[in-house]
Amino acid sequence: MEDSATSTPKTSTPVKKKKRGRVVSILFIILLIVGALLWGGFQLFGRLNYVYEYDARVGGTLIIVSSRVSGWVTKRAVEQGSEIKKGQLLVQIDSRESTLKVQHYDVKLQGVKAKIDRLAAERAMVERQINSRHDTLESEFQAAEAATQALKAQRKLAMADFERSQSLLERKIIARQTYDKDNMELQRLEGEVAEALAKQKAARAKLEEVEADRERLTVLDQQLSILKSQKNEYLVLKEQQHLDLRDRTILSIIDGVVDETFVEKGEYVNPGQRLILIHDPLDIWVDANIKETQIRRVKRGQTVLISVDAYPDKEFKGTVKAVGNTTTGKFALLPNPNPSGNFTKITQRIPVRIAVEQQKTMLRPGMLVEVKIIVDPIALSSFFRSK
Known part of the structure; x- marks a missing residue:
């Protein structure tokens, strides 16, 4: 009797453990199903309300600073990573020869200016002399003309007296002496x-x-015109040399940072040669390549959530600025004409530019990012049809 009483509890313990294990398994399965439903619902919600893209990177305007002149680099004032201000010196190229040429044209201009001043003074003197002689001779001519008119009047009166005396002499009224007089x-x-x-x-x-002497003034005017043309030519050459001189002092045109340097002090550079690469860290954006199956949902002005691989705990906000009109495949260097006839359909991508506000220069051109564009939700039927 004691043996049977003690055997009953031993058989009931495995049964309870088995029931308990079955309940845990059922709860675990239920939890898995609920988790799967939640995850699926979350994914469905995201697909309906967002456009995701991982093929995206930060872009910026990279400015290649080149040389317009040739010469020896006498100074490189910045290093890679240096912060620069607009108007700050970047590179100085040897300017001694250009300075001497500017001084040469200054001397040429001074010589031409002296010749112009001398000819102008000579012309003024000749013009005064001609005007003075002209006034004097004009007065003499007018006096001679007046004297001629007066004598002609006297001659006319004398002619009348002579004709009257001749008539009276023929009638023997006057003496011959009066006629002769x-x-x-x-x-x-x-x-x-x-x-x-x-x-x-x-x-x-x-x-x-x-x-006729005034033709001399014309000759002097022509000489002055030639000298003035020569002066203008020297001025143009001097300004051209000034431009060459200014080009030897290469300044920054933006506030930004130096990305890379390509020359060292003492190197000889040629026109068009790259010297420094710079960019403005505030002038950035994000370029994302969106699948053509989703591009219809992307519109200008939509809000974009941006996550950067370099800052996984930081989220940036942006706005769709432009949607491309051509797929990225059209810009490929090697086109794919498919001459064999075998065709594999590949989803094309369309570039989308996203405006993003810089935060403490954290975003840098070339960084990989992930974008999530907030779009208008679509109906489930349209969603599954697109899939």
């Missing part, structure tokens, strides 16, 4: 008129000679 007066006035006309003609000839 009037005749002599007329002859005298004829001579004076002729002399006055000669003086008037001489005065006119001198005036014409003075006017």
